[in-house]
Amino acid sequence: MASTLPSLSSTSSSLLTHTFTANSNGPNKSAGFLVFAQKKTKKIRKIILKEDVELLGKKGSLVDVRAGFYRNFLHPTGKASIVTPQLLKEMKVEEERIDAEKRRVLEEAQQLALIFETVGAFKVKRKGGKGKQIFGSVTAQDLVDIIKAQLQREVDKRIVELPEIRETGEYIAELKLHPEVTARVKVNVFAN
DSSP states (O other): OOOOOOOOOTTOOOEEEEEEEEEOSSSSOEEEEEEEEEOOOOOEEEEEESSOBTTTBOTTOEEEEEHHHIIIIITTTTSEEEOOHHHHHHHHHHHHHHHHHHHHHHHHHHHHHHHHHHHOEEEEEEOBOSTTEEEEEEOHHHHHHHHHHHHOOOOOGGGEEOOOEEESEEEEEEEEEETTEEEEEEEEEEEO
């Protein structure tokens, strides 16, 4: 009586073994066979996401998912691909390129902040009322126009934070050039 043993994968973490013996035709003849049973293993795939997937991750992230989820949903919809050494290398190169770009933008913002802070004060002239009052107020757009006239630099008015200016005097405006870089400039308001 010949028995064949099933081939076992090397990834199985725990094996259960049982030995069965059977007595047939006397005490000297015994046939024994060994049965191997494998615990069910979870099949996990390492993937990289090609686009944002809700509750799973953002584009470019490395994620472990079950094989069925990848096979039945992520792969057919084109939202992910299996991780390969070539893909990991491409990911690393892309991350380095993005980091270099972020560093370049940060350095540009720091240089621009240094230029704004060394200029001194920007002068704004308004029609004056009685005392220190001025007619109207100085807005972010006014400051952007003055910066453009004096420094020939384009600045978006949404990055300018100005206090409410309704009197003559010296004020400090903040220009948020980058999430990590803020330039503080002086604004002198004069009455005509």
